[in-house]
Amino acid sequence: QQPVQSPQAVILREGEDAVINCSSSKALYSVHWYRQKHGEAPVFLMILLKGGEQKGHDKISASFNEKKQQSSLYLTASQLSYSGTYFCGIASGGSNYKLTFGKGTLLTVNP
């Protein structure tokens, strides 16, 4: 079953923060976050494994709440290059690599 992402779209000014949420009705093994720019393939951002961990890279971080079956992606001090569609992909049901993707969140960062 497809995870639910929210919001569907968000518009920011450069330097502002954003949070993108991803929730599932199924128990999760892992959550994978990708960013896709128009006409291009998705680019891997990070993966979170069950255990309630939080990861970060530069100004993008994410958390994974196994109990609540949800993950959140945090973008801090957004840059123009952050614009794109963010997808969460979830692995569940015994497979840690077969992913079901959410519908995506379109993030637009304006100067």
Add this chain to the structure above:
Amino acid sequence: GAVVSQHPSWVICKSGTSVKIECRSLDFQATTMFWYRQFPKQSLMLMATSNEGSKATYEQGVEKDKFLINHASLTLSTLTVTSAHPEDSSFYICSAWTSGSSYNEQFFGPGTRLTVL
């Protein structure tokens, strides 16, 4: 990170023809390759999972006789869209995954845009 290539990057064909798309992992051996289809402004929909040397596993609703997948080696998987029709026009993306990596992520190819006239 690992590199996955796709060929061609775009193709335009007439209705009724078949189109083959190649997906290669360039610097690693992919245990598994996945084929996705993405319509404009929509999510990635998994079509099939392909393991080297075995038959592909198709997702519900995907016609295996129409979308032929061959995973000939640990670095190459092909998707053939047979008797293509305009409704098959889409962005087809492959990804590769390896069980031998310390990572768990899938590495995506650049995608192939198929337009059927």
